[in-house]
Amino acid sequence: MRVLVYTGGLGNQLFCYAFTQYLRNKYPQESILGVYNRTRLNEHYGLEINRWFNVCLPRQKWYSSILTYFLYAVKKVTGWTGLLDLHQGDVVNPNAIVGWAFRPVNKYVPQGEWISWNVSKEGLSDRNKQVLLDIESTNSVFLHVRRGDYLSPTYKQMFEGCCGIDYYQKAIEYINQHVENPKYFIFSDDIAWTKDNIPLDSPTYIDWNTGENSPYDMYLMSHCKYAIIANSTFSYWGARLGRKKDIVTYPTRWFNPPHMVSDMFPQDWLKL
Numbered sequence: 067m068r069v070l071v072y073t074g075g076l077g078n079q080l081f082c083y084a085f086t087q088y089l090r091n092k093y094p095q096e097s098i099l100g101v102y103n104r105t106r107l108n109e110h111y112g113l114e115i116n117r118w119f120n121v122c123l124p125r126q127k128w129y130s131s132i133l134t135y136f137l138y139a140v141k142k143v144t145g146w147t148g149l150l151d152l153h154q155g156d157v158v159n160p161n162a163i164v165g166w167a168f169r170p171v172n173k174y175v176p177q178g179e180w181i182s183w184n185v186s187k188e189g190l191s192d193r194n195k196q197v198l199l200d201i202e203s204t205n206s207v208f209l210h211v212r213r214g215d216y217l218s219p220t221y222k223q224m225f226e227g228c229c230g231i232d233y234y235q236k237a238i239e240y241i242n243q244h245v246e247n248p249k250y251f252i253f254s255d256d257i258a259w260t261k262d263n264i265p266l267d268s269p270t271y272i273d274w275n276t277g278e279n280s281p282y283d284m285y286l287m288s289h290c291k292y293a294i295i296a297n298s299t300f301s302y303w304g305a306r307l308g309r310k311k312d313i314v315t316y317p318t319r320w321f322n323p324p325h326m327v328s329d330m331f332p333q334d335w336l337k338l
Contacts, residue, residue, distance in 0.1 A: 068093070069130045070167035071101045075110035076118065076281055077299025081174075082167035083121055083181065088174045100124035100167070101134050111278050118281045120182045134164050156329070170299065170330045181307070185285050193274055194282055197251065198289060200270065204249035207241055207292040209234065210301035211254035211264070229297045229317045234264050236338045237294040237315040244313060245292060253283045253301070297321075306332070 068089060072082045089098055100123055102113050115121055141147050151157060151165035159165070187198065200206070212229070241248050250269040254260045257273045275282040287293065287304025293314045295301035305314045314335040331337070 067097045067099065067130075067163060069099045069101060069134055069164045070124060071103065071106070071134060071164065072113065072167050073103075073106040074168055075300070076114055076284070077301075077303050078168050079107075079113070079115040080119075080181075080303050081170050081299060083115055083119075083123070084175045085167050085169045086124055087176045087180055091176065098124045099130040100126050101131055101164075102126055114278075114281070118184055118285075120184050137164050172329055172331060175306075183285060183288070183308075185282070190282070191274075194286065197270060197272060197286055200249070201251060201286060201289050205245050205247055205292070206251055206290040207245065207248045207294065208251045208253060208287045208290040208301075208304060209237075209260075209264070209266075209269075209294040210287070210296045210298065210304065211252070211256065211260050212296040212298040212300065213254070213256040213259060229319070231263050233317045233338055234294065238264075238266070240315065240336070240338065241292060241294065241313065248292065251286070251290060253287060253304075302330075305335075 070082065070086055070089075072079060074082070086098060086100075089096070104112070107113050116123055137150055141150060147159070149161075149163045151159040151162035153159075154166050154168055154170070156169070156171055157165075187195065190198065211234070238250075250266050252260055252264075252266075252269050252271045254271075254273075257271050261271070272283060272286065275286075284300060284304045284307075287301060288308025290304075291309065291312055293301070293305035293311050295305050295314065295316050297317050297320045302316075305311055314332075315338050316331060316335055318337055320330075
């Protein structure tokens with residue numbers, strides 16, 4: 067038996083589910099259970115991956131939750147972590163019973179068609195339908211800027227300055243050199259800032275998919291042909307899911323202090 071603790075917003079939950087599928091494939095005879103603690107999921111919109119994707123989440127049993135809380139309590143009192151793996155990266159304790167599901171590591175993402183959208187083109191709003199038509203009929207490039215929560219007191223020290231204007235300038239220059247007639251689609255929680263700081267020739271700004279409907283942005287991103295992602299798992303999956311991207315750029319710095327999660331990215335993505 068293995069118990070996986072899900073955390074974070076939709077982008078992080080996708081990494082959680084990828085690791086779940088990895089374990090299911092690696093240990094087909096083992097029972098994989100889940101823990102969906104509200105405190106760790108409600109920072110954004112709670113557990114939402116099952117709303118937007120066709121998934122089979124691990125079941126949460128009463129004893130999986132009790133076991134998780136008990137082992138956390140033991141760790142807090144004694145420091146013993148023999149049955150825990152609380153590293154948000156590569157597995158360091160293969161014998162652990164309880165561990166984080168969020169592991170942003172490329173090798174834990176299954177190959178092939180391991181997940182699909184629970185979104186239909188027919189069910190899109192008229193504005194999203196029109197943008198999708200434009201995306202599919204052009205050399206579409208999505209560019210994602212994330213500011214919002216990254217500038218909050220909780221995350222400002224960790225993320226501020228990691229994905230600066232210089233990164234976007236280099237990425238746009240590279241795309242313009244390698245793509246004929248690129249059409250830019252801008253996704254951001256601060257469109258006004260992007261208009262002031264990232265000048266482009268007639269881009270399309272998508273600013274209406276907000277709050278609990280923001281994953282429609284990821285859906286539209288997934289249909290683009292090229293991608294300029296932010297230091298965000300949201301646009302990471304926008305680039306990785308759906309249509310195979312011919313070019314994907316990502317920033318050198320992902321966290322502060324300068325730190326790169328080098329095992330997170332496919333080899334054909336471009337670091338700038």
